[in-house]
Amino acid sequence: MTRRPGVSIVDLGLGNLKSVERALHDAGADPVVVSEPEEVAAAARLVVPGQGAFRDFARALDRGHRDALTEALGRGTPYLGICLGMHGLFEESDEAPGAKGLGHFRGRVVALSTERRDSETGARLKVPHMGWNVVQGDQAPFDEGGWFYFVHSYVCEPEDTSLTVGSAEYGGPFCAAVRSGNVLACQFHPEKSQGRGHALLRYFLKHFEAA
Amino acid sequence: MLARRIIPCLDVKHGRVVKGVQFVGLRDAGDPVECAARYSEGGADEITFLDIGASHEERPILLDVVSRTAAAVGVPLTVGGGVTRPADVRDLLNAGADKVAVNSAAVRDPALIEEIAGTWGRQVLVVAVDARRRPGGDAAGRGADGGPVFEVFTHGGRRGTGLDAIAWCQTVAKLGAGEILLTSMDRDGTCNGYDLELTRTVADGVSIPVVASGGVGTLEHIREGLVDGGADAALAASIFHDGVFSVAEVKGYLASKGVRVRPVNEGRGADG
Known part of the structure; x- marks a missing residue:
C-alpha cells in the first residue's frame, strides 16, 4: 500500500478551508491544516487557499508567516496557491495599496474593470467574475483546456508573462494560472471545480515533489 | 468565456426538500443530500439550499444537512x-457552505x-430579494399609488417592506453583496416563466451577478431569463424535482440556442 502524500493547508484565518481539505483528501492526499510558522517550515507540500481581502492576507503574513513561507518557497517546497493564495505570491495589489505580498513573483494584482464587455454581445460584464470559465494553455495541466469555477474581482499580472500557464477570457484574456519551479497557483477554485479540479489537485500531488 | 449557470434550488424544511406554489402549499420532494448529489453529478453548476423552516431550534438539523451535502457535491x-x-454565516461556512x-x-439591518x-x-x-409586483404598477414609472412597482417582501414572503426592489438591489450591491438572488413571488412555483421585466431591470441596474428565480416551467423560460432577462444564472426547483427536465436537457436546449453553458460531461473522468 502506498502512503498518501502529505500536504499542509496553511490556515491564515481567511475563510473556510473545509472544501479544500475534503478535495485534497478525495484526490488521494493526507491533508493537515497548519497555522503555526514552524509547521509551515516543516511541510512537505503547501497549499495556500484564501478567500477574502488582500489586506487581511498581508496582515496574516506579517503575523509570522511571511518568513516561513518565503523560506519554504526558497527551498523549493511545492506550493499550490488558490485565489488569494495566488495573489499573495505577487508584490502588491490594487485591492490594498501599500500592503505587501510575498513578492515571490514580480508583478501586481489589479482590479477587474466593470468596463469589460462581452466580446460577442457587447454587454457590460459583471464583477465579481463568478462561475465556470474555460482555462487554456500550451502545457500541462492546461493543454487540454477545461472548465473551472471562478469567483474573484482582481487578477494577477505577472511581469514575466511566461509564468502564465493558463489563461481565461472575460472581456479579454486574463491570467488564470501561473507556474514556476515548484510553484503552481490558480485564480480559480479547484476544490469547487468537480472533475477538472480533482484532476488538477492530483496533478499537483503527483508532479510536485520537494527539491 | 464565462458560462451562464444552471442552479437547482432545494427548499428545505425539517431536513427535507419541499416545494410550494407562491410560497405556500408545501409538499415533500425528497432527501436534500441525495437530490444535491444527483444534480451535481448531472451537470448542475451550483446548488442552492434555502431553509424555509428557518427556526433556530432546527439549526443543528440544517447544519448537519449542509455538512453532508457539501461532502456529496463537487460544485459550489x-x-x-x-x-x-454573522455567527450564522460562520456556522454555515464551517459546515461547508461556499x-x-x-x-x-x-x-432589517x-x-x-x-x-x-x-x-x-x-x-x-x-x-436574496423576494419581490412582488404591486397592482396597477407600470415599469415606466411608479405604481398606481405612487409606491414602487416591485416591492421587497421578507419573512418568506409574508411581510411587505415598502422598499422598491430595484433600488434595494442597487443598495445591497453597493454595501458589499457579491450576488443577488432575485425571486419573483408572483411567479414562484407557477411555471409561467420568470418575471422578465423585473429580472432585466435589476440585471441592468447592478454591476454584480444576478440569479433569476421563480416561475420556470419550460426550457424556453430558462433561455428567456438568461437572454431576455439578462440574468447571469438561472435557478429552478420544481422542473428538476418533478423530473420534468434534467440539467442535461436544460443545457442541451440552451446550447442549441447559442447560450454558453458548461457541458454536463465536462471533466468527467479527467485525471492528471
Whole structure:
C-alpha cells in the first residue's frame, strides 16, 4: 500500500478551508491544516487557499508567516496557491495599496474593470467574475483546456508573462494560472471545480515533489 | 468565456426538500443530500439550499444537512434561510457552505451586509430579494399609488417592506453583496416563466451577478431569463424535482440556442 502524500493547508484565518481539505483528501492526499510558522517550515507540500481581502492576507503574513513561507518557497517546497493564495505570491495589489505580498513573483494584482464587455454581445460584464470559465494553455495541466469555477474581482499580472500557464477570457484574456519551479497557483477554485479540479489537485500531488 | 449557470434550488424544511406554489402549499420532494448529489453529478453548476423552516431550534438539523451535502457535491453550495447574525454565516461556512444567502435580516439591518462582506469577502454573500409586483404598477414609472412597482417582501414572503426592489438591489450591491438572488413571488412555483421585466431591470441596474428565480416551467423560460432577462444564472426547483427536465436537457436546449453553458460531461473522468 502506498502512503498518501502529505500536504499542509496553511490556515491564515481567511475563510473556510473545509472544501479544500475534503478535495485534497478525495484526490488521494493526507491533508493537515497548519497555522503555526514552524509547521509551515516543516511541510512537505503547501497549499495556500484564501478567500477574502488582500489586506487581511498581508496582515496574516506579517503575523509570522511571511518568513516561513518565503523560506519554504526558497527551498523549493511545492506550493499550490488558490485565489488569494495566488495573489499573495505577487508584490502588491490594487485591492490594498501599500500592503505587501510575498513578492515571490514580480508583478501586481489589479482590479477587474466593470468596463469589460462581452466580446460577442457587447454587454457590460459583471464583477465579481463568478462561475465556470474555460482555462487554456500550451502545457500541462492546461493543454487540454477545461472548465473551472471562478469567483474573484482582481487578477494577477505577472511581469514575466511566461509564468502564465493558463489563461481565461472575460472581456479579454486574463491570467488564470501561473507556474514556476515548484510553484503552481490558480485564480480559480479547484476544490469547487468537480472533475477538472480533482484532476488538477492530483496533478499537483503527483508532479510536485520537494527539491 | 464565462458560462451562464444552471442552479437547482432545494427548499428545505425539517431536513427535507419541499416545494410550494407562491410560497405556500408545501409538499415533500425528497432527501436534500441525495437530490444535491444527483444534480451535481448531472451537470448542475451550483446548488442552492434555502431553509424555509428557518427556526433556530432546527439549526443543528440544517447544519448537519449542509455538512453532508457539501461532502456529496463537487460544485459550489449556497445556503440561505434564517441567517440573522454573522455567527450564522460562520456556522454555515464551517459546515461547508461556499456562499450564504441573507434576506430579511439584511432589510432589517443593512449594516449586516457590510459586516459579512468585510469579514469573509463579498464572494460569500448572496443577498436574496423576494419581490412582488404591486397592482396597477407600470415599469415606466411608479405604481398606481405612487409606491414602487416591485416591492421587497421578507419573512418568506409574508411581510411587505415598502422598499422598491430595484433600488434595494442597487443598495445591497453597493454595501458589499457579491450576488443577488432575485425571486419573483408572483411567479414562484407557477411555471409561467420568470418575471422578465423585473429580472432585466435589476440585471441592468447592478454591476454584480444576478440569479433569476421563480416561475420556470419550460426550457424556453430558462433561455428567456438568461437572454431576455439578462440574468447571469438561472435557478429552478420544481422542473428538476418533478423530473420534468434534467440539467442535461436544460443545457442541451440552451446550447442549441447559442447560450454558453458548461457541458454536463465536462471533466468527467479527467485525471492528471
